[in-house]
Amino acid sequence: MTYEVYPGNTPTPQTVVVKKGPGWGALALSMIATSALTATAVITTGVAQLPFTPNAKQAVSRLEPQTTGPVVKPVENQIGAPDWQAVADAVRPATVSISVTGKKSGSTGSGVIWDNKGHIITNHHVIDIADGENSITVSLSDGRLYHAKIVGTDPTTDLAVIKLVNPPNNLVAGNFGSSAELKVGQPVMAVGSPLGLDDTVTTGIISALNRPVAVSAAPDENPFALKQEETAAEPIVTNAIQVDASLNPGNSGGPLFNEAGQVIGINSSIASNTGSAGKAGSIGLGFAIPVDLVRNVVTQIVETGKAMHAQLGVSIISGTAVTGADTRYGAEVKEVVPGSGAEAAGLKTGDVITAVNGDPVTSGKSLTGYVRRFVPGDKVKVTYTRDGKSQTVEVVLKARA
Numbered sequence: 001m002t003y004e005v006y007p008g009n010t011p012t013p014q015t016v017v018v019k020k021g022p023g024w025g026a027l028a029l030s031m032i033a034t035s036a037l038t039a040t041a042v043i044t045t046g047v048a049q050l051p052f053t054p055n056a057k058q059a060v061s062r063l064e065p066q067t068t069g070p071v072v073k074p075v076e077n078q079i080g081a082p083d084w085q086a087v088a089d090a091v092r093p094a095t096v097s098i099s100v101t102g103k104k105s106g107s108t109g110s111g112v113i114w115d116n117k118g119h120i121i122t123n124h125h126v127i128d129i130a131d132g133e134n135s136i137t138v139s140l141s142d143g144r145l146y147h148a149k150i151v152g153t154d155p156t157t158d159l160a161v162i163k164l165v166n167p168p169n170n171l172v173a174g175n176f177g178s179s180a181e182l183k184v185g186q187p188v189m190a191v192g193s194p195l196g197l198d199d200t201v202t203t204g205i206i207s208a209l210n211r212p213v214a215v216s217a218a219p220d221e222n223p224f225a226l227k228q229e230e231t232a233a234e235p236i237v238t239n240a241i242q243v244d245a246s247l248n249p250g251n252s253g254g255p256l257f258n259e260a261g262q263v264i265g266i267n268s269s270i271a272s273n274t275g276s277a278g279k280a281g282s283i284g285l286g287f288a289i290p291v292d293l294v295r296n297v298v299t300q301i302v303e304t305g306k307a308m309h310a311q312l313g314v315s316i317i318s319g320t321a322v323t324g325a326d327t328r329y330g331a332e333v334k335e336v337v338p339g340s341g342a343e344a345a346g347l348k349t350g351d352v353i354t355a356v357n358g359d360p361v362t363s364g365k366s367l368t369g370y371v372r373r374f375v376p377g378d379k380v381k382v383t384y385t386r387d388g389k390s391q392t393v394e395v396v397l398k399a400r401a
Helices: 054-061 084-094 223-231 291-304 341-345 364-371
Strands: 002-005 014-018 029-032 040-042 095-101 106-113 119-123 136-140 145-154 159-164 187-192 200-216 236-243 255-257 262-270 286-290 314-323 326-336 352-356 379-386 389-396
Touching: 084 095, 084 106, 084 187, 084 200, 084 255, 095 119, 095 187, 106 187, 106 262, 119 262, 119 291, 136 159, 145 291, 159 291, 187 262, 200 364, 236 262, 236 364, 262 291, 286 291, 314 352, 314 364, 314 379, 314 389, 326 341, 326 364, 326 379, 341 389, 352 364
Parallel strands: none
Antiparallel strands: 002 014, 002 200, 014 029, 040 314, 095 106, 095 136, 106 119, 119 159, 136 145, 145 159, 187 200, 187 255, 200 236, 236 286, 255 262, 262 286, 314 326, 326 352, 352 379, 379 389
């Protein structure tokens, strides 16, 4: 599996992180010239009105508790600076290590407990090689081992939900916060099993927000990753939380916490400046899936076994918009799908989308990442430039067919 980090608004080298063999256990980065400004990104293949469970939407908008059982209690910082010792003690019961066996290789990763029924969140790429019954083993923070089964996965966001077989009755779930108000410079803590070292805690800050991270399969990757790319209807893009906390192979699927011990993201990929897949490690560039997107996807998977995503209804390429004396990057509309929310809102070929709900759109992949946050039926404000003038319209998003 290949992870590409798109800088967003400049055609500079892009980061490619490769997963081979044991889970995230072999990651590498290659610096290559990007063609992001000319590659077409299609963010719709259909506009069918599909059923969507209301609980998923409510869970995100109202931050409802995801479980009726015990949850990690928020940590109150009395001394001004984060008390990472207290946070680590509080959140540890909600974190797990995951080992997966496949036909030809093994995988290791991390996870966080979603509810007291035994549902656990991790990355799709951690468990995608699982082969047969009892191929996934989960180690709780107190050392107890359980087999787990796959409830559902969403390759387009690299998220998966597994469930413990015969779970204990004293599970403590993570306290899932919100990623809506995160700020660059905010302190964070990651807990996981880097290089197989369970319960490892690292700290740092949020170094960037809304960093478009694209995932695609490489021809020489395992067949599961290749199959994922062949069946995906659109690029696998997330506008990720970028952190400088040390993340290494094995941190995949583990939680990213704020200073109160709330889960604000799921760690999913790293960048490395080595060309060798076996030597990749932290260089202070790690990426996490924002928790609001996690809530949306996981709630759907727990309820239905799969996740459904919203679509704007356009095909796009990265482009530029000119308004007066100002030029900015954006996503140029190449085609509007008939019957889509975009068509109903009046978007046309040639329009350059520059913002979604006020968040700057700096490329085609940036727009894709923003749309992925929403659920079918959501209304979003899309700002675009046409004939040198900036306009904003409301678009009702529909579901991918």
